[in-house]
Amino acid sequence: MNYLNQIRTLVWKDLTSELRTKEMLSSMLIFAFLTTVVFSFAFDPDSETVKKVFPGIIWVAFIFAGILGLNRSFLSEKSNDCIMGLMLCTTDRGIIYLGKMISNLIFMYIMEAVTLPILFVLFDYRLKGSLLYLILIVALGTWGFIAIGTFLSALAVNTRNSEILLPIILFPLIVPLLIAAVQATGVILGGGVWADWSNWLRILTAFAVIFTVVPWLLFDYLLEV
Amino acid sequence: MFNKILGWLTFIITMTALYLVFMWVPNERIMGPVQKIFYFHVSSAWIGFFAFLVVFIAGLAYLFTRDNKWDTIGVSSAQIGVMFTTIVLITGPIWAKPSWNTWWTWDPRLTTTLVLWFLYLAYLMIRSSIHEEEKKARFSAIFGIIAFIDVPIVWFSIRWWRTIHPVVVDSSGFAMSPKMFTTLMVSLLAFTFLYFYLLTNTMKLEKMRAEVAGLKERLRNS
Numbered sequence: 034m035n036y037l038n039q040i041r042t043l044v045w046k047d048l049t050s051e052l053r054t055k056e057m058l059s060s061m062l063i064f065a066f067l068t069t070v071v072f073s074f075a076f077d078p079d080s081e082t083v084k085k086v087f088p089g090i091i092w093v094a095f096i097f098a099g100i101l102g103l104n105r106s107f108l109s110e111k112s113n114d115c116i117m118g119l120m121l122c123t124t125d126r127g128i129i130y131l132g133k134m135i136s137n138l139i140f141m142y143i144m145e146a147v148t149l150p151i152l153f154v155l156f157d158y159r160l161k162g163s164l165l166y167l168i169l170i171v172a173l174g175t176w177g178f179i180a181i182g183t184f185l186s187a188l189a190v191n192t193r194n195s196e197i198l199l200p201i202i203l204f205p206l207i208v209p210l211l212i213a214a215v216q217a218t219g220v221i222l223g224g225g226v227w228a229d230w231s232n233w234l235r236i237l238t239a240f241a242v243i244f245t246v247v248p249w250l251l252f253d254y255l256l257e258v
Numbered sequence: 259m260f261n262k263i264l265g266w267l268t269f270i271i272t273m274t275a276l277y278l279v280f281m282w283v284p285n286e287r288i289m290g291p292v293q294k295i296f297y298f299h300v301s302s303a304w305i306g307f308f309a310f311l312v313v314f315i316a317g318l319a320y321l322f323t324r325d326n327k328w329d330t331i332g333v334s335s336a337q338i339g340v341m342f343t344t345i346v347l348i349t350g351p352i353w354a355k356p357s358w359n360t361w362w363t364w365d366p367r368l369t370t371t372l373v374l375w376f377l378y379l380a381y382l383m384i385r386s387s388i389h390e391e392e393k394k395a396r397f398s399a400i401f402g403i404i405a406f407i408d409v410p411i412v413w414f415s416i417r418w419w420r421t422i423h424p425v426v427v428d429s430s431g432f433a434m435s436p437k438m439f440t441t442l443m444v445s446l447l448a449f450t451f452l453y454f455y456l457l458t459n460t461m462k463l464e465k466m467r468a469e470v471a472g473l474k475e476r477l478r479n480s
Contacts, residue, residue, distance in 0.1 A: 209415035
């Protein structure tokens with residue numbers, strides 16, 4: 034089996050087990066929806082200021098729901114010592130990381146595809162820019178978030194208080210991602226030009242690439258027995 | 259012996275720095291005496307960043323050599339780093355209030371320092387939530403590397419976001435009088451010596467802690 038095939042098998046395994054329990058995806062969806070509703074109570078959706086913080090609301094909802102999913106992503110591997118089985122199966126442990134990252138990414142994209150339209154409806158927001166660019170930024174930002182998040186979730190699951198630890202160690206690291214994603218989303222929602230958000234796109238790309246490659250290299254050290 | 263010499267050297271240089279700051283260097287023309295906090299502020303910031311670099315290098319060295327010495331250096335440096343970064347975050351607002359008329363702004367330097375502080379805390383949190391010594395060392399080494407890589411990205415993203423912090427050092431050289439420059443350099447040197455003095459002592463403390471843990475383990479098993 035070559036590298037890509039192995040990754041595909043792992044992703045397929047995660048998707049199948051999720052499809053049977055629907056545990057992670059359903060809780061992420063409900064949580065994101067709930068966060069949105071809480072936001073519309075906390076900030077009056079009719080006021081003009083809310084239109085300005087709308088990009089922030091989008092990303093906070095995504096990241097909170099994402100943390101929920103990330104907390105669970107390695108928990109299932111820990112029960113029955115599944116992770117040991119995975120480690121025995123593959124020659125390169127980076128494959129486990131990439132497989133987990135891709136399946137987490139798929140869950141996030143599904144959650145976002147449902148939540149984003151709900152956000153637009155509840156806040157009565159009209160998109161002025163291009164939808165394609167918005168999808169690009171959301172996809173890229175989510176990739177960076179999940180890349181580092183998957184790695185740290187594998188780290189946190191091996192500690193005593195993993196569910197509290199993950200947000201504490203993840204949030205400071207994703208500061209640049211959050212800034213870039215919120216700014217770029219804001220520019221695109223307001224119909225800004227390419228030059229206004231190309232810098233943010235660069236940061237998001239750099240973040241996603243760096244924090245996919247570095248964890249992939251370090252995963253060997255993380256999963257030692 | 260080495261520790262004693264280092265201790266005395268640190269003491270002498272720190273005293274010299276204090277003399278220069280409070281007696282020798284003139285007050286800044288516009289800001290007045292409040293500007294003197296700058297010498298401690300910049301020096302603490304330097305140690306905060308330097309300690310983080312040491313954590314990163316110690317992390318890499320630990321992963322490659324698996325020598326516990328590197329882990330001790332890493333955790334000691336992180337602890338000192340938290341302390342100095344805290345000093346930066348306290349002295350900054352004290353100066354900013356009279357100068358900028360605000361305690362805090364979301365400037366790159368300020369925000370990066372704050373994020374750095376949170377990263378250090380995360381590093382120490384990871385350590386406190388793992389029992390096994392080997393795993394503790396390995397995980398914190400990995401996090402130290404990841405966090406260090408993150409800092410420049412934080413810096414750039416916030417710089418594009420906003421900036422008002424005074425740029426003291428730019429491409430045209432130092433925007434300071436020669437006396438101020440000397441004082442700053444001596445302060446930096448004093449803090450660097452202080453860092454190494456604290457590092458050797460914290461390492462000693464960490465080693466003792468590990469020894470006590472080992473003894474306790476042996477007692478429990480006997």
